[in-house]
Amino acid sequence: MAQITLLEAVTQALAHELGADPRVVVFGQDVGVNGGVFRATEGLQKTFGPERVLDTPLAETMIAGIAVGMATQGLRPVAEFQFMGFIYPGLDHILNHAARYRNRTRGRLSCPIVYRAPFGGGIHAPEHHSESTEAIFAHIPGLRVVVPSSPARAYGLLLAAIRDPDPVIFLEPKRIYRAAKQEVPDNGEALPLDRCFVLREGTDITLISWGASLKETLEAAEQLAEEGIEAEVIDPATLKPLDIHTVIDSLEKTGRCVVVHEAARFGGLGAEIAAQIGEYAFDLLKAPVQRVTGYDTVMPYYQLENNYLPDTEQVLTAARATMDYPGEGAK
The missing domain is CATH 3.40.50.920 (Rossmann fold)
Known part of the structure; x- marks a missing residue:
């Protein structure tokens, strides 16, 4: 079995869920044709088509908002913010809508969304590209905050996040995107959330x-x-x-x-x-x-x-x- 990086494990998990669940939709700026700024979605649009892997305008408020609409109507969107520093225009939809829909509708609706974002420093990026503001999201009731730290955990935790019935902020530490490799079987086995x-x-x-x-x-x-x-x-x-x-x-x-x-x-x-x-x-x-x-x-x-x-x-x-x-x- 070939060894893969954390970045490749993210791609592998996305591909698995796109193939296994027709409700899964991946979208964000440059995620389709270009495969994402870090190439985390490389090849997915070619395999699953532009209706499942969508390029969006540079409009983070829109990305966050349409994910809420999709999720409340039966889809399982995976929305990418190109960098964590660009996620803040979408906070209104994430904090006031995605995180609250289950409570607001007394359980009638939920928001099975994964908001993905590369985060952290260490890659010589300019301003607004190196934030580690996970505590902002951890403070908000209704949101899960997940951070993988190895290829195996990236694969298993992302599968679990996509399958979760509530919104998950999935933060990918870009400094170690390609730092190490592991054998990660593409077996669809999720790792448990909410556990150290x-x-x-x-x-x-x-x-x-x-x-x-x-x-x-x-x-x-x-x-x-x-x-x-x-x-x-x-x-x-x-x-x-x-x-x-x-x-x-x-x-x-x-x-x-x-x-x-x-x-x-x-x-x-x-x-x-x-x-x-x-x-x-x-x-x-x-x-x-x-x-x-x-x-x-x-x-x-x-x-x-x-x-x-x-x-x-x-x-x-x-x-x-x-x-x-x-x-x-x-x-």
């Missing part, structure tokens, strides 16, 4: 991260192992709703936690995870929860991009400080 994945077992400290930042987090875990510190690494994958139970199970073993994400620090999901740990598992903690994050500033242009993104050394520093708490010489 334990990527590495450990007994000393819990490291939580998602998307592209998992690369540095796993690298830090390997280096900690060389120092005799066994880190458990958790990928939440579904950021909303959060599977806090898996996190608590891990803390019962480790008692220490570091959360890593490239989004800005203030109001980020690391703060929500830390708050839930404090609320539900305070008695398990041997040290305060640490956060390794981006900065509370606009993502800089590519010359300073690497200064913004959390790196392996920052994760190591936070993990060592957590292991050393309350510090040498403290009583």
Whole structure:
């Protein structure tokens, strides 16, 4: 079986669902003839035709809105925003309509929509192309927020998102679109939403991260192992709703936690995870929860991009400080 990238796994999942379910429609700017700016939809229009894979104008408000209309009338639209930074004109339809239809109609209608968007930094993109604002969507009742971090999880989670009866924000970390390959059988088997994945077992400290930042987090875990510190690494994958139970199970073993994400620090999901740990598992903690994050500033242009993104050394520093708490010489 050939190995594929995360990007190719997205294409594979879309092709599978287009072939398996005639209700699935894929659309967005340049997704048809050109196959998308990153080529995530390459070849799909040729295979399934322009009525199933549609090019749209550069009009994000329209893309978000027609997805709501399609979904409430029995289709399963997969709408692509070319970059996460372009999704904001569509917020009215996403927040006020897609997220509320089930409640507004008392369950008579739902919105089985997947809104796809590449997100995050690390590819030397200009402004409005490197946002990590997943916390905005996680705050909205009625929305699921899903972030894959490997080819296998991209395939399985996207299948699950398309089949879900409610709207899903599916954020694809473009920094790792082509960073690694895996064997991913095209068997149509979805992975569970709303569940964390334990990527590495450990007994000393819990490291939580998602998307592209998992690369540095796993690298830090390997280096900690060389120092005799066994880190458990958790990928939440579904950021909303959060599977806090898996996190608590891990803390019962480790008692220490570091959360890593490239989004800005203030109001980020690391703060929500830390708050839930404090609320539900305070008695398990041997040290305060640490956060390794981006900065509370606009993502800089590519010359300073690497200064913004959390790196392996920052994760190591936070993990060592957590292991050393309350510090040498403290009583």
